[in-house]
Amino acid sequence: MAKKELKTNAVRILERNKIDYELINYECDEFIDGIHTAEATGAPIEQSFKTLVMKGKSNAYYVFVIPIADEVDLKAAARSVKEKSVEMIHVKDLTSITGYVRGGCSPLGMKKSFPTVIDSSAEKFDEIYISGGRIGTSIKLNPQDLAKVVRATFYDIIR
Numbered sequence: 001m002a003k004k005e006l007k008t009n010a011v012r013i014l015e016r017n018k019i020d021y022e023l024i025n026y027e028c029d030e031f032i033d034g035i036h037t038a039e040a041t042g043a044p045i046e047q048s049f050k051t052l053v054m055k056g057k058s059n060a061y062y063v064f065v066i067p068i069a070d071e072v073d074l075k076a077a078a079r080s081v082k083e084k085s086v087e088m089i090h091v092k093d094l095t096s097i098t099g100y101v102r103g104g105c106s107p108l109g110m111k112k113s114f115p116t117v118i119d120s121s122a123e124k125f126d127e128i129y130i131s132g133g134r135i136g137t138s139i140k141l142n143p144q145d146l147a148k149v150v151r152a153t154f155y156d157i158i159r
Contacts, residue, residue, distance in 0.1 A: 008109065010108035013149060019142075019148075021139050023137065023138075024132070024138040025132075025137055027136065028103075028136040033068070034048055034049075034068025037138060038129070043129040043138065043140070045068060047129055048128070049065050049122060049129065050067075050068045051064075051105045052064045053088075054086040054089060056084075056085070056086045060081075061097060062114055062117065063110070063115070064119075065117070066119045067122075067158065071159050072158060072159070074086060074087070076155070076158075077117065079155075080117045081115055097111070098110040104136075104137070106132060106133040107150050108130075108150060109133055117153055118155075119154070121156075121158065128146070
């Protein structure tokens with residue numbers, strides 16, 4: 001019997017919105033960082049993005065999608081969502097807030113819809129790579145399509 005393809009919430013959302021994407025599965029049993037994920041999938045590092053979840057001074061949560069090799073500029077990230085400041089949530093809180101685990105957190109399909117900002121560097125690519133919603137799965141898609149589905153804005157948020 002053929003092995004059934006496991007669909008994540010991220011994939012279901014893309015299909016429901018009729019967004020073109022490519023699913024890339026790779027062997028991985030535990031968290032690895034974005035650089036190693038890109039190496040495992042053959043994705044160009046500069047087109048590979050990670051998902052960060054932060055909490056603002058107002059106690060609201062925000063999602064930031066940035067290149068895997070870069071660090072977020074906290075001041076720019078706060079400005080992008082009109083907060084005085086933002087800080088990373090604790091890893092132990094990630095699953096309860098988003099429904100995802102570290103290394104499998106996608107900007108698509110979180111438990112709730114949070115304001116999302118994609119670093120503007122994504123706009124120079126026709127395709128970017130993001131987490132597919134579980135460890136061992138990446139999604140290649142157009143950054144404008146991603147922004148449309150998650151109602152994201154583009155902003156310079158990296159150092």
